[in-house]
Amino acid sequence: MRPHFAEYLATFVDVVRAGSFSGAARRRAVTPSVIVRQIDALEEDLGVALLIRSTRALTLTDAGQRLHERALRHLDELADTHAEVAAFDGSVSGMLRIACFPTFGKRYVLPVVAALQAEHPALHVGS
C-alpha cells in the first residue's frame, strides 16, 4: 500500500463524480496533470486499471467500480473519526493526582479543585 493511498482515493471519487479528469481538476483547484498522476499512482499501486480513458467519456472497470463503492465508505468513516476526535477539543478529562501537605492542600488546593470540577465534569481527582 503506497504512501498516499487513502489520499488518492478522494481524488478517485472526485473523478467518478465529475465524470472527467478535467472536471475533477476544477473541483479540486488543481491542474489536470495532478489528477492523471494520482490516478496513475493508484492503478500502479493496485496493479489494476480503474478507468477506461477516452477523450469524451470515462468508464469504470470492474475493479474501479468495486474500489469506488469502498472508497466512498472509507472516506466517510475517516471524516467521521476526524470529527469525533476533534470534538474532544477543549474538554478536560482524565485523572489528576496532586501530592502536598494536608494543611496546604486544604487551604489552597481544594478550592481550586472544586472550581475545576465544577467547570469540567469529566475530570477526576484522586488522593
Next chain:
Amino acid sequence: MRPHFAEYLATFVDVVRAGSFSGAARRRAVTPSVIVRQIDALEEDLGVALLIRSTRALTLTDAGQRLHERALRHLDELADTHAEVAAFDGSVSGMLRIACFPTFGKRYVLPVVAALQAEHPALHVGS
C-alpha cells in the same frame, strides 16, 4: 482533514504498539524526529492532544484512546480494500462488442471469442 491523515494514523498506531516514539521509529526504520513530527501534525490537525509524553512512558489521552480504536479499524479496512481490488489483477472481465460482416464473423471471430470465453469466464460478449 490534512494531507496525510490516514497515513499518519498508521504511525500513531505503531507508537501505541511500541509504547514509545523511539520504538516506533525503529519499527518503521526512520528516525524518532519523523515520528514526533507526524504525531504533532495529527494533533494539530485534530486540535487535540493524543499522547501525554514523558521520557519513560507514554499515556493515551481520552481522544487518543478513541482515535486508536478507530484507527485500527480504518487501517484494517483499507488494507482489505487494497487486497480485494488488487485481486482483480490479470482477470479479464466486462462486456466486449464486436461489429463485422456475418460471414467474416463466423469464419474468423467466433472461434477466437470461444477460446477467450473458455479462458476468461467473466468475459461477456454481446451482439
Next chain:
DNA sequence: CGTATTTACGTCTCTCGTAAAGATT
C-alpha cells in the same frame, strides 16, 4: 475547432536525517 488526456521539464514545497539540547529515571 474545441475540449480532453497525457507527458517532459523546471521549480518549489515539504519531508527526511543529522546533530545538539533538554528531560527523566
Next chain:
DNA sequence: AATCTTTACGAGAGACGTAAATACG
C-alpha cells in the same frame, strides 16, 4: 549515566504547474 523526546537546519525527494503533443467528437 543512559535513554528518551524535541527542535533547528541543510539536503534530498517528490509533487506541482506550465506548456506542448495527442486524441477524440
